[in-house]
Amino acid sequence: MAKELKDLTKRSENYSQWYNDLVVKADLAEQSAVRGCMVIKPYGYAIWEKMQRQLDDMFKETGHVNAYFPLLIPKSFLSREAEHVEGFAKECAVVTHYRLKNAEDGSGVVVDPAAKLEEELIIRPTSETIIWNTYKNWIQSYRDLPILCNQWANVFRWEMRTRLFLRTAEFLWQEGHTAHATREEAEEEAIRMLNVYAEFAEKYMAVPVVKGVKSANERFAGALDTYTIEAMMQDGKALQSGTSHFLGQNFAKAFDVQFVNKENKLEYVWATSWGVSTRLMGALIMTHSDDNGLVLPPHLAPIQVVIVPIYKNDEQLKLIDAKVEGIVARLKQLGISVKYDNADNKRPGFKFADYELKGVPVRLVMGGRDLENNTMEVMRRDTLEKETVTCDGIETYVQNLLEEIQANIYKKARTYRDSRITTVDSYDEFKEKIEEGGFILAHWDGTVETEEKIKEETKATIRCIPFESFVEGDKEPGKCMVTGKPSACRVIFARSY
Amino acid sequence: MAKELKDLTKRSENYSQWYNDLVVKADLAEQSAVRGCMVIKPYGYAIWEKMQRQLDDMFKETGHVNAYFPLLIPKSFLSREAEHVEGFAKECAVVTHYRLKNAEDGSGVVVDPAAKLEEELIIRPTSETIIWNTYKNWIQSYRDLPILCNQWANVFRWEMRTRLFLRTAEFLWQEGHTAHATREEAEEEAIRMLNVYAEFAEKYMAVPVVKGVKSANERFAGALDTYTIEAMMQDGKALQSGTSHFLGQNFAKAFDVQFVNKENKLEYVWATSWGVSTRLMGALIMTHSDDNGLVLPPHLAPIQVVIVPIYKNDEQLKLIDAKVEGIVARLKQLGISVKYDNADNKRPGFKFADYELKGVPVRLVMGGRDLENNTMEVMRRDTLEKETVTCDGIETYVQNLLEEIQANIYKKARTYRDSRITTVDSYDEFKEKIEEGGFILAHWDGTVETEEKIKEETKATIRCIPFESFVEGDKEPGKCMVTGKPSACRVIFARSY
Numbered sequence: 004m005a006k007e008l009k010d011l012t013k014r015s016e017n018y019s020q021w022y023n024d025l026v027v028k029a030d031l032a033e034q035s036a037v038r039g040c041m042v043i044k045p046y047g048y049a050i051w052e053k054m055q056r057q058l059d060d061m062f063k064e065t066g067h068v069n070a071y072f073p074l075l076i077p078k079s080f081l082s083r084e085a086e087h088v089e090g091f092a093k094e095c096a097v098v099t100h101y102r103l104k105n106a107e108d109g110s111g112v113v114v115d116p117a118a119k120l121e122e123e124l125i126i127r128p129t130s131e132t133i134i135w136n137t138y139k140n141w142i143q144s145y146r147d148l149p150i151l152c153n154q155w156a157n158v159f160r161w162e163m164r165t166r167l168f169l170r171t172a173e174f175l176w177q178e179g180h181t182a183h184a185t186r187e188e189a190e191e192e193a194i195r196m197l198n199v200y201a202e203f204a205e206k207y208m209a210v211p212v213v214k215g216v217k218s219a220n221e222r223f224a225g226a227l228d229t230y231t232i233e234a235m236m237q238d239g240k241a242l243q244s245g246t247s248h249f250l251g252q253n254f255a256k257a258f259d260v261q262f263v264n265k266e267n268k269l270e271y272v273w274a275t276s277w278g279v280s281t282r283l284m285g286a287l288i289m290t291h292s293d294d295n296g297l298v299l300p301p302h303l304a305p306i307q308v309v310i311v312p313i314y315k316n317d318e319q320l321k322l323i324d325a326k327v328e329g330i331v332a333r334l335k336q337l338g339i340s341v342k343y344d345n346a347d348n349k350r351p352g353f354k355f356a357d358y359e360l361k362g363v364p365v366r367l368v369m370g371g372r373d374l375e376n377n378t379m380e381v382m383r384r385d386t387l388e389k390e391t392v393t394c395d396g397i398e399t400y401v402q403n404l405l406e407e408i409q410a411n412i413y414k415k416a417r418t419y420r421d422s423r424i425t426t427v428d429s430y431d432e433f434k435e436k437i438e439e440g441g442f443i444l445a446h447w448d449g450t451v452e453t454e455e456k457i458k459e460e461t462k463a464t465i466r467c468i469p470f471e472s473f474v475e476g477d478k479e480p481g482k483c484m485v486t487g488k489p490s491a492c493r494v495i496f497a498r499s500y
Numbered sequence: 501m502a503k504e505l506k507d508l509t510k511r512s513e514n515y516s517q518w519y520n521d522l523v524v525k526a527d528l529a530e531q532s533a534v535r536g537c538m539v540i541k542p543y544g545y546a547i548w549e550k551m552q553r554q555l556d557d558m559f560k561e562t563g564h565v566n567a568y569f570p571l572l573i574p575k576s577f578l579s580r581e582a583e584h585v586e587g588f589a590k591e592c593a594v595v596t597h598y599r600l601k602n603a604e605d606g607s608g609v610v611v612d613p614a615a616k617l618e619e620e621l622i623i624r625p626t627s628e629t630i631i632w633n634t635y636k637n638w639i640q641s642y643r644d645l646p647i648l649c650n651q652w653a654n655v656f657r658w659e660m661r662t663r664l665f666l667r668t669a670e671f672l673w674q675e676g677h678t679a680h681a682t683r684e685e686a687e688e689e690a691i692r693m694l695n696v697y698a699e700f701a702e703k704y705m706a707v708p709v710v711k712g713v714k715s716a717n718e719r720f721a722g723a724l725d726t727y728t729i730e731a732m733m734q735d736g737k738a739l740q741s742g743t744s745h746f747l748g749q750n751f752a753k754a755f756d757v758q759f760v761n762k763e764n765k766l767e768y769v770w771a772t773s774w775g776v777s778t779r780l781m782g783a784l785i786m787t788h789s790d791d792n793g794l795v796l797p798p799h800l801a802p803i804q805v806v807i808v809p810i811y812k813n814d815e816q817l818k819l820i821d822a823k824v825e826g827i828v829a830r831l832k833q834l835g836i837s838v839k840y841d842n843a844d845n846k847r848p849g850f851k852f853a854d855y856e857l858k859g860v861p862v863r864l865v866m867g868g869r870d871l872e873n874n875t876m877e878v879m880r881r882d883t884l885e886k887e888t889v890t891c892d893g894i895e896t897y898v899q900n901l902l903e904e905i906q907a908n909i910y911k912k913a914r915t916y917r918d919s920r921i922t923t924v925d926s927y928d929e930f931k932e933k934i935e936e937g938g939f940i941l942a943h944w945d946g947t948v949e950t951e952e953k954i955k956e957e958t959k960a961t962i963r964c965i966p967f968e969s970f971v972e973g974d975k976e977p978g979k980c981m982v983t984g985k986p987s988a989c990r991v992i993f994a995r996s997y
Binding site for chain 2: 037040042045051068069073079081082092100114126146
């Protein structure tokens with residue numbers, strides 16, 4: 004067994020350490036020299052690229068276009084929307100100078116005090132302000148609407164406690180910013196994009212999510228409503244995986260963006276914004292992976308199939324090479340990403356462990372006997388089951404297997420999640436159950452005070468108020484478990500990342 | 501004629517103003533609220549995306565992988581390589597604080613003096629330093645080499661005089677950073693990537709370029725050699741369109757990156773870096789466009805074909821719609837990007853002018869008579885020539901036409917460039933000819949002093965020393981036009997963007 008694999012902490016021993024180990028050992032990302040900023044390594048970035056490509060296609064199919072807005076935002080822009088500045092001011096990276104100069108003592112470079120900016124600039128923590136300042140010039144009439152822009156960008160929020168992918172100071176994301184003539188249209192857009200996220204999470208990441216609306220306390224700073232998809236990790240904690248905000252006219256008012264409507268009257272523009280980030284990498288890793296390493300959904304795996312030869316001598320290797328060549332070609336023809344690893348500086352056992360660690364969904368092995376029998380050994384990463392299969396039509400077999408794995412890991416994650424949903428009616432029971440993790444469905448009186456009391460006392464937050472019934476009876480009215488006041492329906496509580 | 505089009509300055513009147521007008525009126529980009537930073541608008545970004553996709557494919561075909569490194573770089577990193585810091589310190593955006601707070605007078609937010617960073621961070625002007633600091637942990641043995649990473653990112657250089665796409669404080673680019681075991685391998689890589697850039701420029705952008713090496717004066721800060729592709733704009737000025745640097749062991753030494761070679765000896769790693777940026781958008785626009793607007797090469801046009809109906813009434817429009825539907829489907833089947841614009845709120849004349857302005861390579865028009873005759877009017881944007889063509893097999897006709905346009909605009913640009921190359925032997929003649937623009941091939945004694953004297957007196961710089969003979973006899977030795985000292989070959993002088 005490869006050294007790297009032996010060192011991987013077991014989930015049951017320390018889930019948090021297992022995650023950290025895995026991200027580093029599977030070559031996904033690592034800490035950089037700048038506190039809180041990560042380096043996304045080639046293998047991790049390849050997964051992110053596949054996510055990007057798929058999401059981008061889905062955005063374009065729903066009528067969106069990409070654009071690019073400045074990295075830096077004038078400090079004063081942030082203050083224009085009162086809640087927005089409250090939400091972000093405390094974690095802003097501030098640019099104050101535009102030049103360095105040589106230190107007089109020859110010790111290197113220092114900030115040139117003569118190059119102080121008149122107004123400080125902040126590195127975008129999110130781009131509503133700079134974008135709405137731009138939209139002001141793009142929108143005069145209802146004919147200019149809707150605007151359906153998306154941006155792929157880096158953003159910066161100076162978080163104190165960071166973890167690779169899950170919470171980093173700099174992260175990569177996409178942020179959609181749309182402008183509409185009517186409230187209804189904007190609300191529909193916000194829901195549409197939440198549905199796109201949910202579809203992406205379930206069909207591509209194989210991560211089951213629950214769609215719902217956030218409580219006021221958990222809303223995006225400046226939004227009227229925040230919609231969310233929430234996933235459950237293998238330790239029972241929730242992970243907010245994507246949000247879509249109905250911003251009302253808040254940013255239009257803050258940046259004075261009005262349009263002449265069909266009735267020839269001036270009106271403020273309606274807005275949405277929505278985003279997912281490299282945080283999804285964390286969700287992907289934590290949902291499926293096991294003590295042997297990553298388990299990747301075939302739809303997002305950079306390498307879907309790896310082929311490893313086992314041979315006694317060069318002559319035999321040449322025969323296997325020749326045989327495999329045709330199989331590789333046929334797999335590629337089906338659009339399957341395949342790697343043939345016949346490098347002779349690593350033993351097969353090392354390769355097996357390494358590709359397991361990296362989560363390659365299907366491994367094919369051809370040895371001397373396979374060559375004689377026209378077979379290969381097929382191993383699927385999700386269950387680690389092996390089977391010997393004839394080479395005739397193996398490409399179709401593999402194609403089907405990839406789809407089966409995709410479906411299976413979704414089902415497994417879904418079964419796990421569903422097994423960790425509890426309904427409670429008393430606060431005492433809640434306090435007990437929350438220690439076990441999972442989603443807890445309970446009644447809540449709808450007030451910020453109660454929510455904050457619960458958070459303070461149990462570290463649990465309201466993940467969302469589900470759009471649709473999530474467990475039987477959860478949409479029936481009841482009484483708040485804390486105050487006994489009336490509650491329209493149960494909401495999902497959990498501890499979260 | 502559309503209002504937008506009428507307002508476009510003519511090239512002959514003011515080339516510089518024509519460019520600025522065109523970038524804004526064709527909806528490619530605009531100035532933002534942050535000085536020197538641009539907003540890349542959806543149509544401009546769509547062209548950039550096509551460039552990115554193609555370049556990325558070419559990088560991957562040559563064995564490269566993508567990764568992502570931090571936006572912010574500790575100030576001290578910059579000083580590690582002496583020439584590098586000289587080159588970039590004067591234009592660095594400096595982050596000094598990590599938090600804002602409410603102003604005491606309630607006037608908004610101010611920088612929180614308590615949140616001063618111990619060491620300032622700079623926004624990457626380029627990433628050699630942070631990447632080589634990272635590579636230190638990735639490289640121990642020759643088995644870890646080569647590393648062939650590329651990054652798509654934003655960078656920031658506080659330029660004083662900026663122009664959309666050509667020179668902006670923030671710009672988008674890719675930067676390749678490779679690490680090698682031998683000098684030869686690194687030099688080969690630097691040349692390989694210059695060749696990739698040249699192929700991209702010529703085959704996709706349809707921009708003829710000359711490949712060569714920079715003089716010491718024009719070298720990248722920290723490189724042993726900088727290779728470049730140089731293009732000529734329609735005003736005779738040169739535009740450096742991509743550079744590839746052989747960095748020797750400079751950054752490996754600065755960041756102490758050593759490896760154990762095959763002979764089991766410690767050695768510093770050899771490096772290259774190479775990049776192209778949104779500046780290519782400027783090259784694309786200025787090479788092909790005319791007084792009617794953009795002219796885009798079909799290989800990079802977001803919309804390759806636009807179809808406009810001309811109709812008397814709804815009934816006729818419906819018939820045209822039905823007819824066009826099949827043509828659109830057949831064009832799409834050939835992988836051609838086509839837009840059918842039957843919007844009824846704009847006149848055909850407005851649409852014609854607008855798509856001309858936007859540089860759509862082929863326009864198809866179907867009117868009532870065309871419908872009867874089973875024909876369409878085809879206009880090609882490069883020559884503005886019109887022709888009436890039968891609808892039978894029109895998709896193949898258009899496919900061929902797109903390739904013909906691609907070839908034609910390259911040829912046109914090449915013919916123009918070649919017509920503006922002059923060979924001079926005396927400095928007096930040089931001073932006269934340089935006023936007319938174009939590339940001037942002259943002998944130079946190889947010294948920085950002479951180069952700087954020429955630059956000071958004529959604003960011309962050495963664009964490159966071409967790899968291959970560029971005009972007849974230019975590789976024969978001669979005497980420096982300024983000092984009379986011996987010169988091995990002629991070099992290309994020009995004024996440049």
